[in-house]
Amino acid sequence: MAIPSFVDRATLRVSGGNGGHGCTSVHREKFKPLGGPDGGNGGNGGSVVLRVDPGLTTLVDYHRQSQRRATNGQPGEGDHKQGANGGDIILAVPEGTVVSDADTGEVLADLVGEGDEIVVAAGGKGGLGNAALATSARKAPGFALLGEEGEQRTILLELKVLADVGLVGFPSAGKSSLIAAISRARPKIADYPFTTLVPNLGVVVAGETTYTVADVPGLIEGASEGRGLGFDFLRHIERCQAIVHVIDCATYEPGRDPVTDLDIIEGELAAHGGLEDRPRLVALNKVDIPDAADLADIVAPEIEARGLKVFRTSTKSSEGLQALTFAMAELVRERRAAQPKAEAQRIVIRPAPVAGTGREFTIRRMGDGQGGFVWRVEGAKPERWVKQTDFTNPEAVGYLADRFTRLGIEDELLRIGAREGDAVAIGAGDDPVVFDFAPQMQSGAELLTRRGDDDRLHSERASVTRRRELDAEYHAAKAAAEGLPRDPKQSWRVDFNEED
Structure with missing residues (x-):
């Protein structure tokens, strides 16, 4: 089975690295065999981090490999050597990626800015070595703490294309041709339905305003319920500042006319929800065909009576394209001006209250x-x-x-x-x-x-006891041979007195 090049939804299993175990060790050196605990702490496990990369437009990498794990922390060692921390894994995602917990459905983050990131699986803490556990009452702990396991979870990545204007319409209405005509985007264009299988993005410059345009492929009646391709791609217009209806005025399909097409697409947008406040424009397309131009002249007044601004467009003759691009730029400027200015976020750490009796358990x-x-x-x-x-x-x-x-x-x-x-x-x-x-x-x-x-630390080693016994026997034998007292200490006193 071929792997698609555009993937806008992926399920990913992420695991943080385990923390390294603490070390139990007692310092030893010549003439100081029990120098106290010197076991080092274990290193922390690595974390899994999602970070926005503006150069990406798909989640296909996570469709190919759906499990990612950070490296473990290393255990501590003697002589107060700390274990190395595990390395973090930085996973690049496209701008506009929504991260949610696959089990609970909780939205964890909405990554929309360059460099935005979130830790989705934290690494485990390293265990303390016996040196860190030593106190005045516990001078030489004979144990260390184990490292904690890294966090594991299944997350759902969902890409919502970031575009200022979204083009909607029936298949073969000319949305891809329109993007190709007003920008440098070169999507696949053909005369059969569902030519476009993935959203296409184009950058448009109209005067001093630069904005992006995206088309939503495969909208048909029932798209919000799963028919066609629209169910998968309707979410890509949730971030759009404005919506442009591209209506095919040259279709020969029975039961199709511009007003009916407009009503059907609006019904699907309403069923999807959350798009009621977006301004709309209507492009009556393919007016280079005589019959289509006549039909556009007939339906334009009826559509304008609904409060919608109508443009007669043709990607073949470029009729109406300049007026449409400047109208879209005006909507984008108004929406951008109406949005509040982004303020620098102040990070406030508030410990979560402990539920229950007020205790920590x-x-x-x-x-x-x-x-x-x-x-x-x-x-x-x-x-x-x-x-x-x-x-x-x-x-x-x-x-x-x-x-x-x-x-x-x-x-x-x-x-x-x-x-x-x-x-x-x-x-x-x-x-x-x-x-x-x-x-x-x-x-x-x-x-x-x-x-x-x-x-x-409080008892004498067997080797020390044996050495002292041998020393005592040696001094006793020497004292007997020289006629001195048996106690070596007394012999020093006798020799000292005789010298005086």
Whole structure:
């Protein structure tokens, strides 16, 4: 199957890079074997960023490759070496791209200016190494935090062409010929319906005004309901400042006449919605044909009676084209002048309020009480802490329990009636981490101020003990041979006294 060159809608799966894990390490050097923790932090994962590139006009690159992933952060290392951050991925999109969440339908961004960008998948934070976790009470943590996973989501990219004037009309009405006649655009032109399969853009200069013109292909009756090609391309005129009806006055199809064509297209625009405030012009096209010119003279007064300005045009003889281009330029100038001036945006960061009890977590009771309840703890902070914990390391689990206690989860569970042995599930989704509720756990109560402390910092190594025993035996043997006291320290005192 051939891949089209123009794609205005694409579904993209994006994934931020995972954060690197923190490192657990103890500094060692000669004569200083236990110099304290020196494990470095993991690097942050890369993010996926969409950025406007004015040189692009299609989303075909994302039609070919629908999954993009940023690189992961590197883990930390000993000697306080921080892991490298993952590289961001910059995805170029055309100007006028609307980004929305494919699952919820929420519009995330409308990228309309050069250089506009949005982070659609943030990278995960790197885990802290044991050097960063050390405190005066926890001098040598024997654990580090894991890196967080990068954000993953499916987004929908939808291109809405940015043009000042949109040309609408039935197939073969002459829209592509009109763009070719008033601009340097060279669209495909033929005498059969649906020649134009993609929107065409042209730049028009009328006096001191420069503006862009786009045609919407394939509008027929029922286009707003999915017939023909108009359903896919009606959205391309949503950004247009003005609309020009191009009406074929030389058609030989039965049941067709300029007024009926105008009513049908207006009905489709009304069904699409959101275009009622756009000014309209009417171009009665192909008047170089005698019968078409006569028909244009007949219907022009009726159309003008509706308050629409009518132009008799021909792309063959160029009749009426200059007047039409200057009329379009006048509408564009008026619309641009009526729009408020863009002001520099001031970035204001407002933390989102925490829902529920005012705490950073919520607790729900689940189950029927037979054999104990299940208490579901939800909240951004405890869920993030669970993801950072290495559950194969008892010290890391105890540290997590201490964090929960300081956050107030244990007190809240006791207040709402949780009993020892009840299951406590922490985390969103269908795969939470489940603990057995044990108030005032010994690991937290007895070791709260010493958790993670390395006992080797306070105990003598076996090699040191052996060396001291050998030294004692050596001095004892030497003292026996020389008739000196057995204590080496006493022998120094004796020798010193004798010298005095």
